[in-house]
Amino acid sequence: MGNIQKPFRNHNSPELGRERDLSAVMEEKEQRSGDTHRFQSSGAVLFPDWAYKPAWSPGSRQVQLWHFLLELLGRGEGGAITWGSEWGEFVIRDPERLAKLWGERKGKPHMNYDKLSRALRYYYNKRILHKTKGKRFTYKFNFSKLILVNYPSLPTCPQNTTSVPFSAFPSQLSFYNPSIDRAVQSISHPLFLPYSFPKPLPFPQTHPIQRQFPRFSGPPPSGTNLSELSRLSPVNSALQFTQTLNWPVKSSTEWPLNRIMGLQERIKSGPQDKTNDNQEDRKIFPETMH
DNA sequence: GCCGGAATTG
């Protein structure tokens, strides 16, 4: 992929700036009231706050640790680090090996788990991670919702494919290509990490590691077995969301996503099951919602 | 192992 993604804000979404401002105000409010629940819920996107940080921003164009972790987890590198049993949880199987990999990436040959874990601990206050107490080498990402519904600057299909943006993973955006019945990864959304995934993944996901994280965005291609998808996804609120919004069903090639009219306003008003979403957030990571 | 303060770094 030739062109490198620019940070969201500088890209073509001035809305995000407003959302950030709004969330900053909300955060202040929440801090005063002692409520630390800080999920942005404006517009069409429900993302954890930290997910808005672009992977490559002009100032700090360096890979961050959590990018790196998601990269390893995303491509199922296995061995050094794997997803845990819970949503967002991951287990460092080989701490020193992970440290070495991280050190290689950052050009720090003396990296070890002691130092790496300090970096992880700094993520606690930033609310990117928290510790799963009692489980050795086990941490948990603080994301609960990675839902993308027709966001204005949703990337278009990769060239010369007839795919539609379909599901969002923590670090990747999937495009479903009906001609090969595969979800192909295309990393072009700045909310996600700019790492490339060389191999197309079979669809529906059957790998347990990947199966943990499917999220649906945009309309499912026609002929998609919705009940099967909802079975595969442990949290299918996004699917409900799209159903609530009553996506018109078209063939998947007829989805010029940036040209869906009338939908924008409906999305702005948000899903009606807001209370359910919040309850779900608490279920997913009660530890951070004290 | 895990925590977090403190100083330092690019």
Add this chain to the structure above:
DNA sequence: CAATTCCGGC
């Protein structure tokens, strides 16, 4: 700014 380095304490 996001670690890195070091470390005393539990």
